[in-house]
Amino acid sequence: DTGVSQDPRHKITKRGQNVTFRCDPISEHNRLYWYRQTLGQGPEFLTYFQNEAQLEKSRLLSDRFSAERPKGSFSTLEIQRTEQGDSAMYLCASSMGLAGPYNEQFFGPGTRLTVL
């Protein structure tokens, strides 16, 4: 399978715990994006990487959130001291990073986080 993969697919945790999600992009893609999607809503941009550099972070990304992309390959998104409001689907996408409309973002299946 050469698509974007995410792990785990589902995560249930108790409030106050830390969680980490992983995203493996399509191998030749140098851009990687994280989005958050709450139930019944559209995805909201969180952050993106160009290779290993994190170039933009949304205001949605509080201090409890941290994302990394070591060596410009897979990425991790960590949430510390989870809150019930963090419950959502976390989507990862990757793209070639080219200019123009044909720089399609390919999405992974998402990680659904439930904070009890």
Next chain:
Amino acid sequence: AQTVTQSQPEMSVQEAETVTLSCTYDTSESDYYLFWYKQPPSRQMILVIRQEAYKQQNATENRFSVNFQKAAKSFSLKISDSQLGDAAMYFCAYRSAPRAAGNKLTFGGGTRVLVKP
């Protein structure tokens, strides 16, 4: 900041009929791209169709076509000959054109399409 609005939470269509989904957006930019994404119940987002703002011609992809009205900031999606497999959430999305903007997508709230056999 750009915003995208989808005013129809849910649309129902009979199999083989046509349905049109509405999308409006707000931006001060002149160069941008618009997209429709499909999110089936399995929840993996798939690109359906894209439109470049500088092109007046409406994009078409098989049974999917758009009506792009730049002055009105409107970007509707028409699904013709609806099939059961078209049942999904559909999201309208905006992306700034300049590469420095990072290519991040701004999504609308989505429209659920139900297809009746």
